[in-house]
Amino acid sequence: LAKTTQPISMDSYEGQEVNITCSHNNIATNDYITWYQQFPSQGPRFIIQGYKTKVTNEVASLFIPADRKSSTLSLPRVSLSDTAVYYCLVGVINDYKLSFGAGTTVTVRA
């Protein structure tokens, strides 16, 4: 699995946009980029997945440049309930051995 690097923590305020960048210099041709969100006392929850360019869903957007060596998760207009740990993962589709790393702790303040 490709190693990923993401910030340990980020602080934000309600209503702001939060962008978390993940580096994955050794991403392989068949690898996809996936983000999970984890609230305290809960298991990780799948947020979004992409291969290249931009993917958007009701929760977030994922921006992937042409070289795919990094990706940015964008959370629009965050609220207090978006406080969580966000994990960036790379790997092939249906790879069961997910490599989470330490994630990015996002704290949203009022």
Place this chain on the structure above:
Amino acid sequence: GAGVSQSPRYKVAKRGQDVALRCDPISGHVSLFWYQQALGQGPEFLTYFQNEAQLDKSGLPSDRFFAERPEGSVSTLKIQRTQQEDSAVYLCASSSGDSYGYTFGSGTRLTVV
């Protein structure tokens, strides 16, 4: 069911005690996974089942850890002779196999005293 259910939610075990952690996956999900999450860390892979077959158990930390899924649905993770370093949250996830996003349960927090 609607989600992955794990029980118990919390377990305190005395060192040396055996424990069994249960996972009820989403009905019909073929794939089932166990992960271990230490405090402040991301989840780490333990083992993977496809139906009743355990296809990968390379992440199990020692031979004190044993997992089974005899009928291809409910799974049990058993830890024998628990040690303090076994204290962690044990997460179960399941997948239908047609997407990369797995559904995780809320986990069992095991504390060994």
